[in-house]
Amino acid sequence: MENFAISVRGLSKRYRRLLRSQRHDSLRDVIAAGIGDMFASKAARDERTKRNTFWALKDASFEIAPGENVGIIGLNGAGKSTLLKLLSRITVPTTGNIRIKGRLGALLEVGTGFHAELTGRENVFLYGSILGMTRKEVEAKFDAIVEFSEIREFIDTPVKRYSSGMYVRLAFAVAAHLDPDILLLDEVLAVGDFAFQRKCMNFAKQLQRKGATILFVSHNMFSIKTMCQRVIYLKKGQVVFDGPTAEGLKLYEADSRLADVPWFDEPEGGRRISFEDVQFLGKEGSEGAVFDFGERMTIRLRYKTKGRVERPDIRIGLDRDDDTHCMTFSTMTDGVPMPYLEGEGAIELTTPPIKLVSDLYTCNVVVRDADGHMLSGQIGGRFHVRHPDFSSTTFGVFHESGEWRVTADAPARLSEVKDRVG
Amino acid sequence: MHPAPSQVITEIRPDRGWLDLDLGAVWRYRELLGVLVMRDLQVLYKQALLGAGWAILQPVFAVIIFSIIFGYIVKMPSEGVPYPLFAFAGVLPWTYFAEAVRRSGTGLVTDAELVRKVYFPRLIMPLANVISPLVDFCIAFVVLLVLMAFYGIAPSWKILVIPPLMVVAALLALSIGLWLGPINVRFRDIKHTLPFLIQIWMYASPIVYPLSIVPREWQAIYALNPMVGVIEGFRWAVFDRGEPNFTALAMSGAIIVLLLAGGLVFFRRMERTFADVI
Numbered sequence: 001m002e003n004f005a006i007s008v009r010g011l012s013k014r015y016r017r018l019l020r021s022q023r024h025d026s027l028r029d030v031i032a033a034g035i036g037d038m039f040a041s042k043a044a045r046d047e048r049t050k051r052n053t054f055w056a057l058k059d060a061s062f063e064i065a066p067g068e069n070v071g072i073i074g075l076n077g078a079g080k081s082t083l084l085k086l087l088s089r090i091t092v093p094t095t096g097n098i099r100i101k102g103r104l105g106a107l108l109e110v111g112t113g114f115h116a117e118l119t120g121r122e123n124v125f126l127y128g129s130i131l132g133m134t135r136k137e138v139e140a141k142f143d144a145i146v147e148f149s150e151i152r153e154f155i156d157t158p159v160k161r162y163s164s165g166m167y168v169r170l171a172f173a174v175a176a177h178l179d180p181d182i183l184l185l186d187e188v189l190a191v192g193d194f195a196f197q198r199k200c201m202n203f204a205k206q207l208q209r210k211g212a213t214i215l216f217v218s219h220n221m222f223s224i225k226t227m228c229q230r231v232i233y234l235k236k237g238q239v240v241f242d243g244p245t246a247e248g249l250k251l252y253e254a255d256s257r258l259a260d261v262p263w264f265d266e267p268e269g270g271r272r273i274s275f276e277d278v279q280f281l282g283k284e285g286s287e288g289a290v291f292d293f294g295e296r297m298t299i300r301l302r303y304k305t306k307g308r309v310e311r312p313d314i315r316i317g318l319d320r321d322d323d324t325h326c327m328t329f330s331t332m333t334d335g336v337p338m339p340y341l342e343g344e345g346a347i348e349l350t351t352p353p354i355k356l357v358s359d360l361y362t363c364n365v366v367v368r369d370a371d372g373h374m375l376s377g378q379i380g381g382r383f384h385v386r387h388p389d390f391s392s393t394t395f396g397v398f399h400e401s402g403e404w405r406v407t408a409d410a411p412a413r414l415s416e417v418k419d420r421v422g
Numbered sequence: 423m424h425p426a427p428s429q430v431i432t433e434i435r436p437d438r439g440w441l442d443l444d445l446g447a448v449w450r451y452r453e454l455l456g457v458l459v460m461r462d463l464q465v466l467y468k469q470a471l472l473g474a475g476w477a478i479l480q481p482v483f484a485v486i487i488f489s490i491i492f493g494y495i496v497k498m499p500s501e502g503v504p505y506p507l508f509a510f511a512g513v514l515p516w517t518y519f520a521e522a523v524r525r526s527g528t529g530l531v532t533d534a535e536l537v538r539k540v541y542f543p544r545l546i547m548p549l550a551n552v553i554s555p556l557v558d559f560c561i562a563f564v565v566l567l568v569l570m571a572f573y574g575i576a577p578s579w580k581i582l583v584i585p586p587l588m589v590v591a592a593l594l595a596l597s598i599g600l601w602l603g604p605i606n607v608r609f610r611d612i613k614h615t616l617p618f619l620i621q622i623w624m625y626a627s628p629i630v631y632p633l634s635i636v637p638r639e640w641q642a643i644y645a646l647n648p649m650v651g652v653i654e655g656f657r658w659a660v661f662d663r664g665e666p667n668f669t670a671l672a673m674s675g676a677i678i679v680l681l682l683a684g685g686l687v688f689f690r691r692m693e694r695t696f697a698d699v700i
Contacts, residue, residue, distance in 0.1 A: 015698065085697065089434055089541035092694040098434040112539035115461055117468045122461075129457040130540050158468075 005213040006064040011096035013057040013082050056082040058237040069214040071224035073252050074234035080217045102181030116160035127174045141177045149173035165388040176203045182213040222289045264377030273309050277302040278380040293387035298350045308342045311370040321360040355398045358387040447543040458550035477558035481517045485510045492630045501632050512629035515656045518559040519591050520620045525551035526599025534700045544693040548599040552592045583659040591652050594678050600685030604692035607700050648674035
């Protein structure tokens with residue numbers, strides 16, 4: 001028997017490109033379009049199919065040996081999620097095939113299938129069987145699961161009363177006891193507080209030692225580096241690199257850091273300044289991709305100029321993963337004396353304590369001259385800000401504590417209000 | 423225990439033939455089926471003040487209304503059984519059937535999150551949807567027995583026919599759900615059309631009136647409605663009056679087999695794209 005855990009051959013997935021307004025179309029529209037099609041020429045129809053479809057994954061082939069830990073990397077929309085969806089059988093490939101040896105556990109999003117009305121205990125059983133465990137297995141592991149989740153006293157509370165942190169803990173605790181031969185992990189390690197995250201990393205390492213095969217999708221290059229010996233780098237749906245982690249990450253970093261922003265047109269006479277490398281540094285000056293909420297981080301850029309660039313305004317912007325522009329630092333508005341830049345060198349920006357909500361951010365670097373003309377615009381790498389509660393869905397863009405005062409109109413009710421606040 | 427993991431190879435391919443129904447996968451996931459049914463029950467009654475009382479109230483209210491309109495005002499014939507009892511014996515299987523159709527027709531969309539994020543044989547969903555309302559049926563059935571005791575009618579051994587009849591009703595609901603569910607994933611129109619469909623169907627079934635008042639020349643066409651056999655059979659089993667309508671039952675059976683077979687193929691064909699379009 002061949003020795004593989006996952007074998008993928010010529011795997012492709014084609015999606016129809018649907019505008020949001022076209023999804024869940026009403027029957028009427030489809031009938032109307034169908035009648036329109038009947039009178040269109042075949043060439044016109046083929047053309048439309050071509051225009052309306054795209055390959056999320058194209059002709060991917062690789063083999064993963066038992067016990068291997070492989071990172072899947074790539075920019076947003078490169079096909080990582082599609083690959084995981086195909087491997088976990090959520091969707092069916094358009095062409096090609098996949099062979100999987102052993103029990104596969106997919107953690108694409110923690111807590112899918114949790115029901116808000118049910119208690120933690122009931123959800124453990126529900127989620128367990130959704131992940132593919134038998135009832136007996138869940139029963140046998142129940143205590144260990146609750147222990148791992150650290151929320152024993154709330155286990156009989158409906159999960160709708162849980163904080164998002166508790167929710168994730170419980171879900172992850174169940175998933176951690178799945179004991180799969182092959183584990184698909186998607187970004188889940190970026191949630192929860194630091195202590196719990198470490199616990200999750202330990203769990204992954206423990207699985208590793210047991211000889212499990214792990215496929216790990218993440219934007220967090222740091223965790224990829226610590227967990228995986230091999231990476232598969234996807235670009236526009238194709239496998240462009242498959243090999244040792246260090247090499248793959250170098251490629252990825254080169255690709256992801258030097259890309260021009262789409263709204264930059266090279267000025268006449270060529271570009272006079274460009275950036276080669278972006279690093280994110282934490283408190284101790286070590287490179288990282290995950291920063292705690294409230295931590296100060298340093299963004300270091302290496303620049304190269306052609307000739308002398310007079311009075312540049314260097315702007316570093318932070319965009320959230322959903323393309324919300326969150327903030328910009330500018331040497332001009334910050335009053336940094338910058339008569340000119342010439343040759344090669346580095347620019348370091350140490351941020352104030354980062355108060356952006358917990359999410360993934362992309363940094364971009366734009367240089368303008370004194371007249372406001374854009375000299376360069378590049379996308380400069382990604383990092384996570386981490387906080388257990390401040391997420392973009394509930395806390396918007398940033399969080400800062402306010403000063404609160406609560407008073408009641410009638411003095412008699414004051415004590416009652418105090419109780420409630422306390 | 424599952425077999426030694428190193429030996430199980432799962433193969434994922436784009437195309438499966440038209441007739442590759444892979445019902446074995448449904449069997450392997452039977453525990454999930456049980457868990458989903460349990461979840462439906464737990465959730466349904468968790469925050470409702472009256473809890474299981476709703477299972478009783480719904481059919482009881484319908485019967486009260488029908489008794490006033492059709493029993494008292496219209497003076498509908500009821501085959502020698504007190505009208506409220508007659509109506510209850512029709513409303514009971516119907517309420518189950520309507521609920522099972524409604525849930526299996528819309529269940530995939532209700533649980534879209536699961537469909538989008540987790541693999542399981544999608545057939546589990548409509549299956550769970552037609553099983554969970556059976557519990558409501560059982561609760562309401564007790565009320566029927568109480569009502570019969572009140573009117574002094576004792577059930578005979580024929581009451582044993584009820585479980586197989588309910589299986590027929592469940593299979594019919596399932597086969598409808600197999601057709602409507604995938605369509606609802608693509609076109610949300612189903613959700614809005616379903617209440618009308620169910621209501622029309624109800625009046626096309628012998629629930630508020632007996633089969634005997636349907637004109638003889640229409641009865642053959644009328645019996646094309648598979649619920650006719652089920653409801654008539656139900657009344658026969660409960661009240662022990664007259665002969666079971668074998669023609670109607672055979673008709674129901676044949677139509678259900680056709681709908682179910684077609685529904686299974688259709689569902690399997692469509693489920694490949696559920697996660698992409700839902």
